[in-house]
Amino acid sequence: MAWTKNVLRVNLTNGSITHEPLNMQWANDYLGQRGLATKYLSEEIDPKCDALSPENKLIMTTGPLTGTPASTAGRYSVVTKSPLTGAIACSNSGGYFGNEMKNAGWDMVILEGKSAAPVYLYIENDKAELIPADDLWGKSAWAADEMIHTKHQDPLVRIAVVGRAAEKGCLYSAVVNDLHRAAGRSGVGTVMASKNLKAVVLRGTKGVGGISDPARFLKVTEAGKKVLADNEVTGQGLPALGTQVLMNIINEVGALPTHNHRDVQFDGAGKISGEAMLEIRPGDGKANLTTNGACFSCTIACQRISTVDKTHFTVKDKPEYQGNSGGLEFENAWSLGTDCGVDDLDAVTFSNFLCNEDAVDPISLGATIAAAMELFEEGAITVEDTGGMELKFGSAEALVWATEVTVRGEGFGKDLGLGSKRLCEKYGRPELSMTVKNQEFPAYDPRGMQGMGLAYATSNRGACHLRGYTAASEIMGIPEKTDPLVTDGKPGLVKAFQDATAVVDSAGLCVFTTFAWTLEDIAPQIDAACEGDWSAERCLEVGERIWNMEREFNLAAGLTGKDDTLPKRLLKDAAKTGPAKGRTNDLHQMLPEYYALRGWTPDGIPTDATRSRLGL
Amino acid sequence: MLKSLQIEPEKCTGCLQCEVACSYQATSLFNPSISRIKIFTFHEEGRFVPYTCTQCNEAWCLHACPVEAIVVNEATGAKEVIDDICVGCKVCTIACPFGTVNYSQNTGTVYKCDLCGGDPECAKACPTQAITYVDSDHGGLERMRAHAEQNLPQDAQ
Numbered sequence: 146m147a148w149t150k151n152v153l154r155v156n157l158t159n160g161s162i163t164h165e166p167l168n169m170q171w172a173n174d175y176l177g178q179r180g181l182a183t184k185y186l187s188e189e190i191d192p193k194c195d196a197l198s199p200e201n202k203l204i205m206t207t208g209p210l211t212g213t214p215a216s217t218a219g220r221y222s223v224v225t226k227s228p229l230t231g232a233i234a235c236s237n238s239g240g241y242f243g244n245e246m247k248n249a250g251w252d253m254v255i256l257e258g259k260s261a262a263p264v265y266l267y268i269e270n271d272k273a274e275l276i277p278a279d280d281l282w283g284k285s286a287w288a289a290d291e292m293i294h295t296k297h298q299d300p301l302v303r304i305a306v307v308g309r310a311a312e313k314g315c316l317y318s319a320v321v322n323d324l325h326r327a328a329g330r331s332g333v334g335t336v337m338a339s340k341n342l343k344a345v346v347l348r349g350t351k352g353v354g355g356i357s358d359p360a361r362f363l364k365v366t367e368a369g370k371k372v373l374a375d376n377e378v379t380g381q382g383l384p385a386l387g388t389q390v391l392m393n394i395i396n397e398v399g400a401l402p403t404h405n406h407r408d409v410q411f412d413g414a415g416k417i418s419g420e421a422m423l424e425i426r427p428g429d430g431k432a433n434l435t436t437n438g439a440c441f442s443c444t445i446a447c448q449r450i451s452t453v454d455k456t457h458f459t460v461k462d463k464p465e466y467q468g469n470s471g472g473l474e475f476e477n478a479w480s481l482g483t484d485c486g487v488d489d490l491d492a493v494t495f496s497n498f499l500c501n502e503d504a505v506d507p508i509s510l511g512a513t514i515a516a517a518m519e520l521f522e523e524g525a526i527t528v529e530d531t532g533g534m535e536l537k538f539g540s541a542e543a544l545v546w547a548t549e550v551t552v553r554g555e556g557f558g559k560d561l562g563l564g565s566k567r568l569c570e571k572y573g574r575p576e577l578s579m580t581v582k583n584q585e586f587p588a589y590d591p592r593g594m595q596g597m598g599l600a601y602a603t604s605n606r607g608a609c610h611l612r613g614y615t616a617a618s619e620i621m622g623i624p625e626k627t628d629p630l631v632t633d634g635k636p637g638l639v640k641a642f643q644d645a646t647a648v649v650d651s652a653g654l655c656v657f658t659t660f661a662w663t664l665e666d667i668a669p670q671i672d673a674a675c676e677g678d679w680s681a682e683r684c685l686e687v688g689e690r691i692w693n694m695e696r697e698f699n700l701a702a703g704l705t706g707k708d709d710t711l712p713k714r715l716l717k718d719a720a721k722t723g724p725a726k727g728r729t730n731d732l733h734q735m736l737p738e739y740y741a742l743r744g745w746t747p748d749g750i751p752t753d754a755t756r757s758r759l760g761l
Numbered sequence: 762m763l764k765s766l767q768i769e770p771e772k773c774t775g776c777l778q779c780e781v782a783c784s785y786q787a788t789s790l791f792n793p794s795i796s797r798i799k800i801f802t803f804h805e806e807g808r809f810v811p812y813t814c815t816q817c818n819e820a821w822c823l824h825a826c827p828v829e830a831i832v833v834n835e836a837t838g839a840k841e842v843i844d845d846i847c848v849g850c851k852v853c854t855i856a857c858p859f860g861t862v863n864y865s866q867n868t869g870t871v872y873k874c875d876l877c878g879g880d881p882e883c884a885k886a887c888p889t890q891a892i893t894y895v896d897s898d899h900g901g902l903e904r905m906r907a908h909a910e911q912n913l914p915q916d917a918q
Contacts, residue, residue, distance in 0.1 A: 212791055213781075213791055214778060214785070214791060214886070241777070244777075244793070248792060248793070301794070324804065349794070350792065350794040350795070351790075351792070352788060352790030352791060352792030352794075352795075353790060353791040353792065354789065354790040354791065359785075359789070370888065374888065384774075435807035436771075436807055436808075437774060438774050438775050438807075438809065439774035439775050439776035440776070441776065441777055442776060442777065442778060442781065443774075443776050444776060444778065444888040446774035446776065446888075446889070448774075450807040451807075468804070468805030468806070468807075469804060469805055469806060469807030470804070
């Protein structure tokens with residue numbers, strides 16, 4: 146079977162490092178990665194604990210398919226209690242780190258307690274040790290990555306690391322691995338830094354095996370790859386334009402949140418779109434996009450590899466930023482660009498580089514800067530607060546400045562590092578925060594996409610597009626087209642997406658496969674790798690169990706059904722332009738039906754019958 | 762007709778499917794760390810470059826071996842290591858100008874690409890045809906075709 150069945154437990158308080166067998170009963174019930182690590186976390190910590198205290202734990206975890214040739218099977222997740230939301234956090238990343246963890250022989254690395262001084266964890270197969278990291282503390286994620294490679298004289302180690310933002314307490318700090326990939330959301334990097342843990346460094350040479358019928362496994366994974374290659378989105382759209390294929394599309398349907406969600410369409414969208422990334426720029430005669438790239442085992446290859454124009458103000462005196470680096474995904478281009486009203490592709494690309502360099506979630510950062518810009522326009526934030534910077538919508542200079550001070554935790558950047566909710570509260574205008582459960586929205590406006598509103602409101606980790614991506618159905622017709630402006634049928638659609646996504650996130654696969662794959666494609670791959678009968682039906686049941694377990698964690702942490710809501714702006718202020726003109730999000734028409742479909746009380750609590758049915 | 766691995770780095774996405782396939786063929790494990798073909802990432806340049814043994818005609822590794830543990834497979838042209846004969850002296854790893862013969866601490870012998878006996882797994886696994894297995898005498902054919910195409914009249918394209 147495809148689990149290594151081994152867990153590494155590292156206590157940072159007393160330095161003890163122990164090996165233990167994976168709980169296979171839980172693996173049967175929760176599959177792996179997101180589901181299984183959340184089960185461990187739920188059992189081991191008090192959900193009410195302070196997320197930044199030593200009582201919280203942080204789990205790095207692979208799925209049963211991680212490290213196999215199934216397409217996209219290189220994923221790992223970071224699971225912990227979020228300091229941003231107070232809810233469960235599970236952030237998923239690609240690159241090569243997950244594969245390396247699996248090759249080192251670990252399904253899971255559980256990090257607990259807090260080190261007295263900065264350390265990093267070095268794992269070479271069975272051997273693990275904590276190494277002093279005083280020299281790495283205060284360095285960016287990129288600088289620390291380079292120092293660790295140099296120190297070990299080993300170009301092959303894979304590194305997951307936090308940057309300066311996390312050390313300074315920015316509540317939406319990420320864990321960056323392989324320089325440009327990130328477990329991005331909900332402040333998982335902030336938790337890692339709170340433990341005085343700068344990095345996890347891996348070298349795995351054991352190989353991944355244990356699949357009982359490898360010939361069958363290779364056959365079904367080959368069939369899966371063919372489905373991805375033949376699909377228009379995963380075979381052509383994503384490799385060519387990345388997720389940025391969406392910028393113009395979402396703008397046209399009037400669901401592109403702009404100026405902190407004051408508007409739903411952006412005049413400058415075309416200038417920062419995937420298509421714009423292919424255009425030759427006059428400054429240096431190159432296009433923004435150099436090429437696409439793939440994470441481990443991925444046959445889609447949606448990664449963007451980009452440069453900023455050498456003559457642009459952001460990099461012209463900084464040769465270290467003139468080479469290729471991780472380019473813009475749609476969410477980042479939206480948050481740093483559209484939401485801030487900035488249509489300068491080079492400035493947005495540069496801000497994104499900085500987010501990778503210091504391991505910050507660009508979605509939350511961009512959305513927080515957008516909130517700050519509205520606060521500035523409203524006079525709630527002044528140049529006295531910013532130290533002179535005119536924080537205006539549309540200003541590329543303001544965007545880059547705000548990014549720099551936040552990722553480095555300097556001056557006004559500490560306020561921005563609080564996130565949109567706490568920032569707006571601090572400056573007396575909480576209603577201007579576009580968040581759910583204190584987490585900032587991604588790039589889809591719930592007024593122009595009703596289902597996404599319900600998905601945001603009910604997401605277990607706060608506003609998030611990756612917990613139930615009904616945009617696939619509402620815009621792209623996957624698996625079938627639904628009208629984005631209609632609420633009928635959306636509760637069932639949201640539930641189906643949420644449960645299926647929980648399975649994908651627990652298997653070691655990338656959710657982008659679901660543009661082409663259904664559970665009918667995914668279940669046979671899990672089934673061929675894992676012992677037991679993994680039908681699509683069982684997978685869905687596991688997904689539903691995971692969703693309810695996460696819900697129960699949040700309820701135990703003190704959240705309630707009242708937190709399943711959207712900002713007033715989206716419920717009361719109608720969209721001003723586009724196909725959704727005149728519409729608000731009709732959450733009240735969807736939420737009761739959603740609770741009923743989930744088998745929850747009208748207050749959003751799983752009933753005893755539901756708990757019993759799912760074995761919770 | 763001998764065939765050779767043809768590598769076109771500009772098509773490589775860095776997914777490592779080739780490394781996984783290579784290691785599985787050799788060891789029945791998915792273990793990129795012992796792959797005979799390696800993908801190198803050049804971040805600044807935005808380039809992924811696959812690299813492996815080119816099966817030199819006058820192979821330095823073969824000539825350097827003191828125990829004749831490296832032999833030519835006449836069917837494929839591959840220089841293959843005979844594990845039972847190899848004594849792990851590593852002289853071939855010094856002789857190879859390209860670094861494509863390597864020593865394994867686990868087995869105590871050296872390992873290198875053997876073209877999988879004439880059906881290389883890396884080429885089959887590559888999703889972008891960055892690695893192909895082509896007629897050794899005509900490795901440049903596809904590149905010639907691409908350049909030739911540029912000379913077509915505009916209305917014929």
